[in-house]
Amino acid sequence: METQDIRSVIGGFDKARAEIEKRAETGQDFANEGARVKTQIRALHPKRLTLTVAEVIEETATTRPLRLTSYEGGLPPFLAGQYVNLFVTVDGVETARPLAISSAPQERGHYDLTVRKLPGGFVSPWLVEGLQVGAKVSSTGPMGSFYVNPIHHGDDLVFLAGGSGVAPAISMIRDIAARQLPVQFKLIYGSRREDDVIFDQELAALDAAHDVLTVERIISEPDAGYEGRTGFIDAALISELCGPIDGKTVYLCGPPAMNAACTDALREAGVPDKRVYIEANGPPVDPTRRAGWPESVAADHTVTITVKGQGSFEMRAGEPLLNALERAGYNIENACRSGECSLCRIKILSGEVFNPSEAKLRQSDRRFGWVHSCVAYPLTDVEILL
Numbered sequence: 001m002e003t004q005d006i007r008s009v010i011g012g013f014d015k016a017r018a019e020i021e022k023r024a025e026t027g028q029d030f031a032n033e034g035a036r037v038k039t040q041i042r043a044l045h046p047k048r049l050t051l052t053v054a055e056v057i058e059e060t061a062t063t064r065p066l067r068l069t070s071y072e073g074g075l076p077p078f079l080a081g082q083y084v085n086l087f088v089t090v091d092g093v094e095t096a097r098p099l100a101i102s103s104a105p106q107e108r109g110h111y112d113l114t115v116r117k118l119p120g121g122f123v124s125p126w127l128v129e130g131l132q133v134g135a136k137v138s139s140t141g142p143m144g145s146f147y148v149n150p151i152h153h154g155d156d157l158v159f160l161a162g163g164s165g166v167a168p169a170i171s172m173i174r175d176i177a178a179r180q181l182p183v184q185f186k187l188i189y190g191s192r193r194e195d196d197v198i199f200d201q202e203l204a205a206l207d208a209a210h211d212v213l214t215v216e217r218i219i220s221e222p223d224a225g226y227e228g229r230t231g232f233i234d235a236a237l238i239s240e241l242c243g244p245i246d247g248k249t250v251y252l253c254g255p256p257a258m259n260a261a262c263t264d265a266l267r268e269a270g271v272p273d274k275r276v277y278i279e280a281n282g283p284p285v286d287p288t289r290r291a292g293w294p295e296s297v298a299a300d301h302t303v304t305i306t307v308k309g310q311g312s313f314e315m316r317a318g319e320p321l322l323n324a325l326e327r328a329g330y331n332i333e334n335a336c337r338s339g340e341c342s343l344c345r346i347k348i349l350s351g352e353v354f355n356p357s358e359a360k361l362r363q364s365d366r367r368f369g370w371v372h373s374c375v376a377y378p379l380t381d382v383e384i385l386l
């Protein structure tokens, strides 16, 4: 029996060999192609962008979308709902904050990053009050998996937003309107006060102009005489505004407490977890109120962190380890600062650390002592390896 060359039965082998031979004749080779592909990938997914603040938009008393343009050329494309991690130095501390892009992907000349000043915040007041037009900042390229995926998400979409969590929602809405996507999109948007509502006029105009878009706003602390919807986004309100919701895809982006409450409400309404996409907005504000936090440890309990071979510093148990590491001058790779991306992983050599539900740890991480430092809270003195 004649032996068959195995290569001739591999799908596409003959075609690939013919292409290689043809390119050899014309002087092209695949090493050049590889370099060209790498250049294209770097342009689409750059590790760092240098940006200029082109405009600071007064949106509400506490919220300013920053319009950023590229200092070096074009900006990479993004999907509506994605974020960039903005690197800043505040009071001498090198840190970063992930900020959702609120502009539409069709606006290729800039990214709008919507920042709300948080009372007692470390970075947000500096971003809102300290960044002036002309300032230069750097960021990652667009990141994250929180975007509309028409193949997997279907055409009946609900977005539950709280506060500045409306930023990715308006990018999605602007995108749907620009591309006239064949979806139904309902935004249920909770704010404390009427004058806290971000993008209020534009949302109302988009709602009026597009049958596929509906915007419902909810105010939790209304002024006397306010006639709109009041209260919080809960199971009863979701059911009233959405009807049966178990077949819809839900996006959720708000403060951690709202995300947790809405997740429970959606489970109660029969929405499977796999149809709920959550964009955490930073670490828990108060980890001591989370399930599993030991009653005996106060948020201001002081612990010592020893970085093996490098030194030690003190911090409060109730703050994320990443924040304290940055303050002590350690530079840790990070992006989401919400427990999702795992870029900030560090190894705990000894001591006890609290990991809230935001920390998306793998079983092997838990087994070998890895934590996501952006949402890890040391309960005792801890030794770590960087």
Ligand code: FES
Binding pocket: 333, 334, 335, 336, 337, 338, 339, 340, 341, 342, 343, 344, 345, 372, 373, 374, 375
């Ligand atoms: S920065 Fe993404 S998990 Fe910590």
